[in-house]
Amino acid sequence: MNEILTQEKSIYIQIKEMIEDDILRDVLLEEERVPSTNELARLYAINPATAAKGVNLLVDEEILYKKRGIGMFVAAGAKARIANKRRERFYDDYIRSLMAEAASLGITKAELVRMIAEAPEDGEPG
Amino acid sequence: MSILSGKGITKTYGGSEVLHAVDLELEPNKIYGLIGRNGAGKTTLLSILTAQNPATAGSVTLNGEPVWENPEALSRLCFSRELGLLGGSSASAIKVKEYLQVAETFFPHWDKEMAEHLIKLFHLDIKKRISKLSRGMQSMVTIIVALASKAEFTFLDEPVAGLDVVAREKFYRLLLAEYEESGRTFVVSTHIIEEAADVFEEVILVNEGRIMLKENTQELLDRCYHVSGHADAVAAVCEGLEVRHEERLGRSRGATVLLAPGQSLPERADVTVQKMSLQKVFVALCGEEEEESV
Amino acid sequence: MRHLKFWVRWGLQTIGIAAGAAAVYLVINLFSGTMNRGEETLWEWMLNWYPIYLLVCGTLVVSIIGISFFQVYISLLMAMNCTRREVTLGGFVTITADLLVLLCGSALLWGCYRDSFWRIGGSVILPFAAGAMLGVTSLFVALGVAIVRWGKIGLVLASIGYAVIGGCLGAFFALSGSSLLSDLLGGKGAAGSRLAVGLAVLAGGAVLYGIAWIFAFFSIRTMQVRA
Numbered sequence: 250m251n252e253i254l255t256q257e258k259s260i261y262i263q264i265k266e267m268i269e270d271d272i273l274r275d276v277l278l279e280e281e282r283v284p285s286t287n288e289l290a291r292l293y294a295i296n297p298a299t300a301a302k303g304v305n306l307l308v309d310e311e312i313l314y315k316k317r318g319i320g321m322f323v324a325a326g327a328k329a330r331i332a333n334k335r336r337e338r339f340y341d342d343y344i345r346s347l348m349a350e351a352a353s354l355g356i357t358k359a360e361l362v363r364m365i366a367e368a369p370e371d372g373e374p375g
Numbered sequence: 376m377s378i379l380s381g382k383g384i385t386k387t388y389g390g391s392e393v394l395h396a397v398d399l400e401l402e403p404n405k406i407y408g409l410i411g412r413n414g415a416g417k418t419t420l421l422s423i424l425t426a427q428n429p430a431t432a433g434s435v436t437l438n439g440e441p442v443w444e445n446p447e448a449l450s451r452l453c454f455s456r457e458l459g460l461l462g463g464s465s466a467s468a469i470k471v472k473e474y475l476q477v478a479e480t481f482f483p484h485w486d487k488e489m490a491e492h493l494i495k496l497f498h499l500d501i502k503k504r505i506s507k508l509s510r511g512m513q514s515m516v517t518i519i520v521a522l523a524s525k526a527e528f529t530f531l532d533e534p535v536a537g538l539d540v541v542a543r544e545k546f547y548r549l550l551l552a553e554y555e556e557s558g559r560t561f562v563v564s565t566h567i568i569e570e571a572a573d574v575f576e577e578v579i580l581v582n583e584g585r586i587m588l589k590e591n592t593q594e595l596l597d598r599c600y601h602v603s604g605h606a607d608a609v610a611a612v613c614e615g616l617e618v619r620h621e622e623r624l625g626r627s628r629g630a631t632v633l634l635a636p637g638q639s640l641p642e643r644a645d646v647t648v649q650k651m652s653l654q655k656v657f658v659a660l661c662g663e664e665e666e667e668s669v
Numbered sequence: 670m671r672h673l674k675f676w677v678r679w680g681l682q683t684i685g686i687a688a689g690a691a692a693v694y695l696v697i698n699l700f701s702g703t704m705n706r707g708e709e710t711l712w713e714w715m716l717n718w719y720p721i722y723l724l725v726c727g728t729l730v731v732s733i734i735g736i737s738f739f740q741v742y743i744s745l746l747m748a749m750n751c752t753r754r755e756v757t758l759g760g761f762v763t764i765t766a767d768l769l770v771l772l773c774g775s776a777l778l779w780g781c782y783r784d785s786f787w788r789i790g791g792s793v794i795l796p797f798a799a800g801a802m803l804g805v806t807s808l809f810v811a812l813g814v815a816i817v818r819w820g821k822i823g824l825v826l827a828s829i830g831y832a833v834i835g836g837c838l839g840a841f842f843a844l845s846g847s848s849l850l851s852d853l854l855g856g857k858g859a860a861g862s863r864l865a866v867g868l869a870v871l872a873g874g875a876v877l878y879g880i881a882w883i884f885a886f887f888s889i890r891t892m893q894v895r896a
Contacts, residue, residue, distance in 0.1 A: 251603040251622050251629025253649050274605045274645050276627045284624060292624065388893075427747055427894050449750040456748055469741060480675045481749035 250276060250284065254293055264289060264303030269312070269331050272323055279328060283313060283321045310334075376403040377451065379424065379442075379528050379560075383433035386419050386584075393419050395584045396433065401528065401562065406554055408575030408592070409564040412661055415581045417564045418457070421530045424562075425454035437528075450483050453526030457533040458505055458513040467506035471516055474505060484525035493519045493549075497542070510537030518546055521561075522553055530562045535571075543567065547574050572596075572653035582661045592653065598636075599656045603629040604646035612646050620659035631659035672751070672759055679742075680763040683734045684770055687727035694722050720775035727771035728802045732809035735764050739813030739885075744894050757889045761882050764810075768802050796867035803874030808834075810881035817888045 250271050254263055271277045286304055290297035304321060307313040312327045324330075335342075351361050379401040386394040393416045401407065401424075411417045422428040424435055426442045426449060434441060437448040458467060475494075479485045494501060497515040505513060514537050521531045535543045551574060554561060562579075565571055572578075572592060580587040588595070602609050606628035613630055616638060620631040631651065632640065640648055651659070695718060699711075709717065738760045746756045776795055808831065815823030 250624045250627035252647050253601050253603075253629075253651065253655060255649070270604075270647065271627055274608070276605045276625065288624075292622075422894060425750075426752075429891065429893075444752040444754055446750075446752055446755065449752065452750060454748065469745070474745070477675065477745060478749055481671055481746070481751060483671070 250292075254295070260293075260295055260299050261303035261306070264293075264295075264300055265306050268303070268307060272312070272328050273331055277323050279323045279325050281323050282319070283323060285320050377438050377527060378402060379435070379437050379452075381420075381424055381433065381435045384420065384423055384430050384435065385432040386416070386423060386428075387431045388419075392431075393584050394423070394430075397584070397586055399424070399579070399586060399589070401560060403527070403560050404558045405560055405576045406550070406574060407560070407562045408568075408571055408578045409562055409581065410566075410568055410578060410657055411564075411581030413566075415661075416584045417581050418532055420581065421454055421532055421562065421564065425449075425452045425528075425530055427454055451527040452530070453482065453521060453524035453528070454530045455517045455521035455524070455532065455534070457536065458508075458516055468504060470504050471499065471501040471508070474516065475501065475519065478520050478524065482524040482526065486523045486525050490519055490523035493522065496545070511539065511542065514538050515542075518549070522549060525557070526559070528560045528562070530564075532564050533566070534563060535565055535567055540570075543570065547571065550574065568654045568657055569652060578653065580657065580660060587660060595656065596651065596653060598634040599651045599659075600632045600634065600640060601629060601649045601651050601655070601659075602632055602640065602646055603627065603649075608643065608645045612641060612643060612648075616640075620662065631656070672755060675746075676759045676763045680767050680770075683731055683763075683767050684727075686734070687730040687767075687771060688723065688774075690730050691719060691722040691726040694726055695719055716778060716781075720779045723771060723775045723778070724798055724802065727775075728768065728805050731764060731767045731771065732806045735760075735806065735809050736813055736816070738764070739810075739816050743817065743889060743892070747894060753889050753892075757886050761885075764806065768799075768806060772799055772802065793863045793867045796864070796871040800867070800870030800872070800874035803871075803878040807874070807877040807881040810878070810885055814881065814884045814888045817885070817892050 250267060252263075252267050252270075254260055258266075268277065268283060272279075277283055283304075284292070286297050286301040289295075289300040289304070293300070304313060308315060308321070310330070311324055312330060313321045314324050316322055347361070348358075351358075356364075381397060381399045384394055384397040384399070385392065393414075397416075397420060399420075409417050409421070419428070423430045424442075426435065426444070429443065434443075436442060437445075437451065440448050442448045442452070475490060479487060479490070493499075493515075497512075497519070499512060499515050499519070500508075503512075505516065508516070514534055517531060518534050521529050521534065535546055538546065547570070550561060550563070553559065563571065563575070575592045577589060578592050578595060579589045602612050604627070606623065606626050609628045609630055613632055617633040617635065618630050619633055622629045634640070695715060698718075699715075742760070743756055746759075747753065751759075772795070775798070812824070812827045812831070815827040817823075819826070
């Protein structure tokens with residue numbers, strides 16, 4: 250929630266990903282209220298409509314849900330859903346670019362597999 | 376090569392101390408950015424460094440020679456003021472033409488050709504009185520005097536205030552071209568930090584009458600990081616490091632970390648580590664601590 | 670040299686304005702017909718009166734422009750790297766030189782036209798006029814010092830002070846001063862005593878002028894350029 254906004258991505262995408270990260274890292278727990286769009290707008294000094302756009306994307310993906318008159322809440326099972334979604338995207342997000350870069354440097358697939366096998370296991374997110 | 380050095384500069388205005396024993400050394404052939412909040416003492420510091428105003432205590436020397444009331448030393452300095460500030464006094468009642476004429480008379484290395492070129496470039500109406508100019512036009516006069524003075528040490532106070540983005544860009548290009556060609560030293564004070572960050576070789580950060588840091592801009596940016604994530608994880612990462620600014624929001628926490636030489640941030644997947652822009656660093660270092668919670 | 674260039678230009682400008690103002694005033698009086706020309710030719714009349722106008726208008730012009738020295742040029746020149754000593758000295762020398770040029774110019778014009786000037790006027794009018802000029806100008810220098818020290822408030826306070834002084838002087842002059850003055854300048858009384866009065870006025874004016882500039886020097890030395 251306290252990351253710095255950058256120029257590289259649309260602000261509302263960054264807001265969305267930030268909330269997702271926080272759910273994965275247990276900063277926001279399931280069935281817990283998330284900051285309102287106005288609070289987000291104030292925190293990042295952005296237009297509330299932009300913040301709302303990011304939050305609404307998460308509502309569409311059923312990661313957040315609206316309680317009338319109270320605010321936005323993290324849906325039950327949201328953490329698993331986000332992890333799933335990211336797992337599905339992992340190939341597109343990381344493997345493709347990994348292969349492309351390896352190819353451009355002349356690193357063979359076999360070498361790549363060996364590198365991955367030898368790399369130390371890092372802390373898993375969440 | 377000359378060195379302009381201030382030692383223990385203290386300034387008191389009507390009972391309140393606005394500069395507290397400031398030490399500062401300016402080396403030749405550099406562009407310094409002087410940044411600080413309103414009322415941090417930037418203009419006061421510049422005016423004392425150029426002997427426009429007396430210091431309450433402390434000394435300013437150019438190659439060991441005191442600058443105060445020293446025509447020889449002064450002839451190598453130029454302090455191009457923010458003209459809007461003269462609004463109160465009547466110095467801005469004179470016409471731009473006369474202002475530039477006086478500058479031409481007194482700056483020993485005045486470059487008339489350059490001044491005329493800049494007047495055309497900025498479409499400046501020199502027949503107007505300074506006080507009648509728009510804020511941006513006044514800034515242009517500040518810039519013209521500074522650049523055309525050809526002084527070894529040139530100080531520009533808020534040269535881009537009131538200028539639009541295009542004119543600001545133009546100014547930074549002119550400044551860099553002149554710097555490259557002449558090897559003069561420039562000290563530029565500004566509020567508009569982001570776009571100037573790449574121009575400054577060193578930043579001098581003034582906060583509440585003190586110099587908070589004076590450092591190579593890139594080196595400073597290389598050791599400033601923003602760490603965010605679960606408060607516990609952030610606390611673990613920041614253990615033993617210099618934390619300058621923190622925000623909290625529920626369990627979430629963000630912190631600005633200044634690494635000392637040799638220090639590094641541990642790699643962890645559960646925190647986000649981001650590089651910071653000069654503006655963010657400035658806000659983190661000089662802004663008041665504000666804690667927000669949900 | 671840089672300083673000389675600036676101050677000479679400034680000084681000459683002032684003299685020019687003074688000469689112009691005197692001429693304008695002369696022409697206005699000529700056409701408004703308030704002055705009786707008597708038997709003099711127009712040329713004689715002008716030569717007779719112009720020096721007087723030059724002294725009176727000139728002193729006022731130099732004094733008023735002198736205010737701009739305090740209001741404008743001190744901070745301007747300091748911004749252009751002049752030391753405070755240089756600025757003060759430049760202002761003092763130029764303003765004094767302007768007054769001297771006006772005095773000498775008037776005396777020459779007068780002297781060329783009237784031989785008697787050197788006999789009666791030269792001995793009394795010159796020291797008297799010089800003293801009056803210095804006295805008047807020193808009031809404006811003091812006003813400038815007030816501006817340097819206290820800014821706009823200084824200007825207002827000094828102006829009020831002057832209004833009071835001016836009122837008192839005016840009252841005195843209306844009651845008895847004018848006859849004294851005309852006696853003095855009109856050639857009545859012994860030459861020696863008239864000269865003594867002239868020299869006394871000169872000495873008084875010079876002392877006031879000197880004091881005003883000494884104050885100016887110290888005020889400028891410690892003044893703060895607005896930051």
